[in-house]
Amino acid sequence: MFKIKILTVGKIKEEWLEQALSEYEKRLFRSCKIEWVLTKDDQSLNLLCKKEPFFIALDSKGRSFTSETLSTKLSQALEKQGSSLTFVIGGAEGIEANVIKKASDIWSLSPLTFTHQMTRFILLEQIYRALEIQKGSKYHK
């Protein structure tokens, strides 16, 4: 069982997002536990990041991959970190420069800017896709 912690800012206000996230959390139920840590503002997120020994920051300017490569990178990171991994999604102001410097790696989901709410869902879908690619299932073809 993998454990993935996702640190980000804010409450979920959109009902559609709650439904979308819950659908993919259900799909991940048997293979990966998702822990959301939602902070009240950018400052609290930056403080939390400073306490994380290993985390992958998401930033549009980070390293970009195909889903197949992301699947391999995710597996390698999970193996290296004893099956637990932390991702950080910046708030409206992005992740503070001195926090991003501390990140173990910076990944990009797209050169486009997304709302951080959308990013939560896209990340979750890609984690599910990555694990399905490892299994060789029909979800990713």
Add this chain to the structure above:
Amino acid sequence: MFKIKILTVGKIKEEWLEQALSEYEKRLFRSCKIEWVLTKDDQSLNLLCKKEPFFIALDSKGRSFTSETLSTKLSQALEKQGSSLTFVIGGAEGIEANVIKKASDIWSLSPLTFTHQMTRFILLEQIYRALEIQKGSKYHK
């Protein structure tokens, strides 16, 4: 008023997707009319594309942009096409090779693979973001 037609395969089954799309269509209401043309399978989509004189295909291997550049490209394309534009999102099998050859341009939303349902939402949000960037609003900062 702009008109954007989006051709893609399939019905909307996910309630969250319907809500997410409807939220962004409401936001676009005053500036852009979105017309969805949903086909029953990949084959029907390919046939429809052949009748389109000008369309932009979405493919993970297409040209990728930041949201700012996409905003400029979208404005230019809308101006060139008399305020109307067509996008095509491929089905599970992607867009047929001889149809993609006919595309006026191929844009990528990410090198990652998304479900075509997600792609609908991401495209719609980027259209809204692109128009807000042109207006200089606070949505994109």
